[in-house]
Amino acid sequence: MQPETILIICAHNDDQIIGMGGTIAKYAGQGKKIHSMFFSLGELHVALFRKDIIAKKRYYESKKADQILGATSIEYLGLPDGKIAEAISERGREQMKQLILQKIVQFKPEKIFTNATDDSHPDHRAVAKLIQDLIDEKKIQSDVYVFEVWHIAKLKDRHLPKLVVDTSDFFKKKIEAFKAHKSQKLVYLQFIWKIYLKDRLNGKKHKGKYAEVFYKVN
Ligand SMILES: [Zn+2]
Numbered sequence: 478m479q480p481e482t483i484l485i486i487c488a489h490n491d492d493q494i495i496g497m498g499g500t501i502a503k504y505a506g507q508g509k510k511i512h513s514m515f516f517s518l519g520e521l522h523v524a525l526f527r528k529d530i531i532a533k534k535r536y537y538e539s540k541k542a543d544q545i546l547g548a549t550s551i552e553y554l555g556l557p558d559g560k561i562a563e564a565i566s567e568r569g570r571e572q573m574k575q576l577i578l579q580k581i582v583q584f585k586p587e588k589i590f591t592n593a594t595d596d597s598h599p600d601h602r603a604v605a606k607l608i609q610d611l612i613d614e615k616k617i618q619s620d621v622y623v624f625e626v627w628h629i630a631k632l633k634d635r636h637l638p639k640l641v642v643d644t645s646d647f648f649k650k651k652i653e654a655f656k657a658h659k660s661q662k663l664v665y666l667q668f669i670w671k672i673y674l675k676d677r678l679n680g681k682k683h684k685g686k687y688a689e690v691f692y693k694v695n
Contacts, residue, residue, distance in 0.1 A: 481509045484586035484619070486577060486608060488561055488600040489519035490539035490553070491658055495672060496624030497590055498546060498651030499644025500689050505547030506647075512584050513551045514577070515539070516604055517558040519661075534660045542654040552580075562603035574611055586619050590691065593623035601626060612695045621695035627671060638693040641679070645686035648676060 483504055485493050493501065493513055501511055518535040536553060543551050554576070556564040565573050581589070591608045592601035611617050622640055644651065655672065658665060679688040 481507075481588075482584050482586045483509055483511045484580060484584050484589045485511065485513040486580075486589060486591045486604065487513070488516050488592055488598070488604045489558065490515045490517075490535060490542075490551070491519055491655070491661070492592060492601065492624075492626050493590070494542055494546075494651065494654050494658075495626050496592075497642075497689050497691070498542075498654050499647040499676065499687060500590075500642045500691075501546040501548055502647035502650040502654075503642060503644060505549075510584075511546075511548040512580075512586075513543070513548060514554065514580060515551065516554050516556045516561050516564075517600065518553055519558050531660060535658065538658045538660060542657040545650060545654040545657060559600065561600040565603055565607065570607070570610075573607055574616075577607065577611065578616060581617060581619065589617065589619045589621045589695075591621065591623055593625060593692070596626060598626065609694070617695055619695070620693060622691035622693055624689070624691050625675075627668070640691040640693060641683045642689050642691070643680070643683065643685040643687075644676065644689050645680060648687040651676075 487493050505511055518532045518539070539551055589608070592605040594602060594605040594609050596602055596605065605623065608621065612621060652669065652672070655665060655669070676687040676689060679690050680686045
């Protein structure tokens, strides 16, 4: 039997760590193949260096984070951080959708994880909207789940079916992967408590120590 395949499509390389790092580590431990596609490397957050140097650094950092979690492959589409919606329009919406569909055909994922359409970050919404379009056009057969990135408060309209993954045994790995983004260290250190709090609250609600929660949109 072929191992189950997971495809993660998100705006920035750290979205997946924050939103589902524990789940990635858990799934990898179960032998699942996990492929990620990032629209941008989040190079905007660091003002001290040239953007191209930061992008390169962040590429290696996300490879390292991926290694820690045990994921299979990453791909970086090179769209500018903070301007993903504009870049999608420039490159052509249909072309970008085709690119995503090609990946889906290549990997045949059982599950796709992506950003949420009601996320407060415009980059996250831009990526989520592309996937939602493909769902509306009935071009995606796989189950699709969305995750939140920074919010502790619940997203709107979450009457959708939930997927709760108990990540108690993998929370440490998630933090380790998060810390692998060394170029972001100062920014990230301020946020670790948020990850801790969110995963801990989700864990408590679902009778575990830590948990990550996803909503099924397809
Ligand atoms: Zn992001």
